[in-house]
Amino acid sequence: MKFKHVPPAPDSLDFVETAQRAVPLVPGSEDDCCARMLQRTDLVSRDQAATWLTFLRAVGLAEEGPSGFSRIRQEPTREHLQEAFLAGVFGAEDVLTILREADEPLTADAVFERYREQVPQWERHKNPNTWEEVWSEKVEFELGWLALLDLAERTDDGYRAA
Known part of the structure; x- marks a missing residue:
């Protein structure tokens, strides 16, 4: 599946890691995940956080399961993101x-x-x-x-x- 929501690119890939770490390892609701992302990054709106959550799913760094959203234990390396971006972003x-x-x-x-x-x-x-x-x-x-x-x-x- 390919995702169409893409946030503006950050200044560096460090932000991708920060955003990914804001997603819990134990599944949580979209609201909980967005709240965590707002607390742990410089994003300023829930819409921005939701877009990032979708984007992290697109590049294989988060997933949505029956219990909610959770972080995938995958390092956001440039090589991983290159492949995942092309494969997962519409x-x-x-x-x-x-x-x-x-x-x-x-x-x-x-x-x-x-x-x-x-x-x-x-x-x-x-x-x-x-x-x-x-x-x-x-x-x-x-x-x-x-x-x-x-x-x-x-x-x-x-x-x-x-």
């Missing part, structure tokens, strides 16, 4: 492919223009007035993660595959 492979096929660095807007046809139809119908804004931001966040994970490089002109 659109990440496509965004990286767009960069790999480009002859020059692309801005986030240019990447979105090349990606827009891949946005699922049901997403367009769910948010007919805002889907472009939502998915443009999602692509921008994914580009930030690709750069943080050394799968892409941020240049003065945009992004290019590493």
Whole structure:
């Protein structure tokens, strides 16, 4: 299963470890996990914490079971996150492919223009007035993660595959 919720990339991978450690080893409710994340990180809203909880699931660092959410004992190494990001985040492979096929660095807007046809139809119908804004931001966040994970490089002109 691939997840579509992606937070903005942090300044370093250290934050990923901090966020992961905020998720309990003993399963807890989403509310409990989000409260712990707010207490133990610099996130400022429950929505941010919930997005991070979903993202940690996407990259194999947390899971949801019948009793709630819990941390997976997996070190958030760059290598693990590179593979898990591409495998678990909806659109990440496509965004990286767009960069790999480009002859020059692309801005986030240019990447979105090349990606827009891949946005699922049901997403367009769910948010007919805002889907472009939502998915443009999602692509921008994914580009930030690709750069943080050394799968892409941020240049003065945009992004290019590493």
